Amino acid sequence: MTLPPVTHLATPRLTAGLDEHGRLDAATHRRVHGPLRPLPTEVLVQLVEDIQLTGRGGAGFPFARKVRAVLESARRQQRPPVVTVNAAESEPLSFKDKVLLARAPHLVLDGAALVADAIGAAEIVVAVADDGVAERSLRAALAERQMPVPTSVFNVPHRIVSGQSGALVNGINGKKHLPPTTDQRTSDAGVKSLPTLLSNAETYAQLAIAARRGPYGYTSLGTVDEPGTVLLTVTGAAVRPAVVECPTGTPLWRVLELCEAPVNAPTLTGGYEGTWIDPESARRATISRAGFAAVGGTLGPGVIAPIGPDTCPLGEVAQVVHFLAAGSSGQCGPCRLGLPDLARTVDLIVAGTASTTLVDAAVDAVRGRGACAHPDATARMSASAMTVFAEDIATHGTRHGCGRPTKGQLLVPPGPADTSTKLSVDWSRCDGHGLCAHVLPELVRLDGNGFPALPQSPVPVWLQGQARRAVRMCPALALRLTTEGHHAA
Incomplete structure (x- = not known):
């Protein structure tokens, strides 16, 4: 996996020194960023409150509230807390945390060390994706420095749900990397059932910057309500995709122009689990949580993905939805x-064979009802x-398509090895018994003539056993399970 280039608007902070150096080792890091002193507990908490530091993984939860909750749980339980860095970066379009760990790992470790020392943590766990992008750099950085408490690196499967906090804690604790089915605050019981402070890699790096600059220096950039800078991954139809650092409040069009991306285009904000904004909103948006919310967008993990006029936007959306479903x-x-x-x-x-009322009904069926x-x-x-x-949907409805190919500008990754199988039908055999829809209702529906309608997406691993059963039970031997074009069952 190749990391995108790194650039910036205004004075770089997190990305300082990266113009001159491929990676900041310990000595170069100290020259670029300067020394760092430990902070007493209340000083650290006051600092993160003064700069209004929030989590940069997507939810934007106030970091000071997390710290206070963990301190209270540790005091009540009389047990030392654990500091966990979530660098799994499970959003497929995001590269900001990978860039930090691959090129400026000491900033992340600085922030984690500051917090661990201030709250009396027993250990630090840094969770990284098992794609190999950041792990080597992180381990090299740990070998170059002394951490205040034992620090370990934990590999997380590179899946869309693996970076969810509950799934991450489950994995570190030796369980399956799945979100828990019941609510459990990590501040009460997380890693090893200890009170756990969990936030993403950029959050800890921002803390390291703030500790060096102080509240006044840190808030000299950005907006009053969301001071500082933010890391963005600009991708999609960008000619020069990049990880960009810019102050909050920066107009989105400036970031898009910097990356030679279309400014007057529909734009996916916040990644695959974010929201779309129309071209007019993209021209008016500013970079902050409030700035995106004002135009119906989502800052989330900082993904900006406009699409160009030469691809079918509905096809792009369908690819993403299938990926998320699988x-x-x-x-x-x-x-x-x-x-x-x-x-x-x-x-x-x-x-072009259905109206959006079907999508609305499908959305209503899942909204607010999931375990995560x-x-x-x-x-x-x-x-x-x-x-x-809406206009593209109308075009597809009247013309059964828009005439444009789906070019994959949203870079939907191929399914993992355990989800590469697909269902297919031998239409020379199928005579519409409909049994497959009863055995496998999650994936098979019957069309108006009683014949099976199959999804284009791979069969999820948790449905493959049931899919094989449906294949075996097909009375006409018409249902197939194939892997990369080869017959599988």
């Missing part, structure tokens, strides 16, 4: 039934697409 953990009804159904309805929109945030996020992205691409 990438769920399959633990609850909205994931097992709702997301595959949503993917099917989007396919019908692309084919994944179904809600998928529904939100899909619903926003139906609004932003």
Whole structure:
């Protein structure tokens, strides 16, 4: 996996020194950023409150509240807390945390060390994706320095749900990397059932910058309500995709122009689990949580993905929805039934054979009902697409397409090895018994003539056993399970 280039608008902070150096080792890091002293507990908490530091992984939760909650749990339980750095970066379009760990790893470790020392943590755990992008740099950085407490690196499967906080904690604790089915605050019981402070890599790096600059220096850039800078991954139709650092409040069009991306284009904000904004909103948007919210967008993990006029936008959306449906953990009804159904309805929109009322119904079926945030996020992205691409939907409905190919500008990755199998039908054999739809209702629906309608997406790993059963039970031997074009069952 190749990392995108790094650039900046205004004075660089997190990306300082990266113009001159491929990677900041310990000595170069100290020359660029200067020394760092430990902070007493209340001084650190006051600092993060003064700069209004929030989590940069997507949810934007106030960091000071996390710290205070962990301190209270540790005091009440009389047990030392754990500091966890979430660098799994499971959003497929995001590269900002990978860039930090690969090129400026000491900033992330500085922030984690500051917090661990201030709250009396027993250990630090840094969770990274198992794609190999950042792990080597991180381990090299740990070998170059002394951390205040034992620090370990933990590999996380590179899946869309693996970076969810509950799934991450489950994985570190030796369980399956799946979101928990019951609410459990990590501040009460997280890693090793200890009070756990968990935030993403950029959050800790921002803390390291703030500790050196102080509240006044840190808030000299950005907006009053969201001071400082933010890291963005600009991708999609950008001619020069990059990770960009800019102050909050920067107009989005400036960032897009810097990366030679279309300014007057529909734009996916916040990644696959974010929201679409129309071209007019993209011209008016400013870089901040409030700035995106004002135009119906989402800052999330900082992904900006405009699409160009030469691709079918509905086809792009369908690819993402299928990826999200296949990438769920399959633990609850909205994931097992709702997301595959949503993917099917989007396919019908692309084919021009259905109205958006079907998508609305599929969205309503999953919204607010999942065991984690994944179904809600998928529904939100899909619903926003139906609004932003209303004219394209009308065109597909009257012409059964728009005449443009789907070029894959949203860079949907191929399915993992365990989800590369697909269902297909030998139409020379199928005579519409309909048994497959009863055995495998999560994936198979019957069309108006009673014949099976199959999804284009791979069969999720949690449904493959049931899919093989459906194949075996087909009375006409028409149903097939194939892997990369080869017969599998």
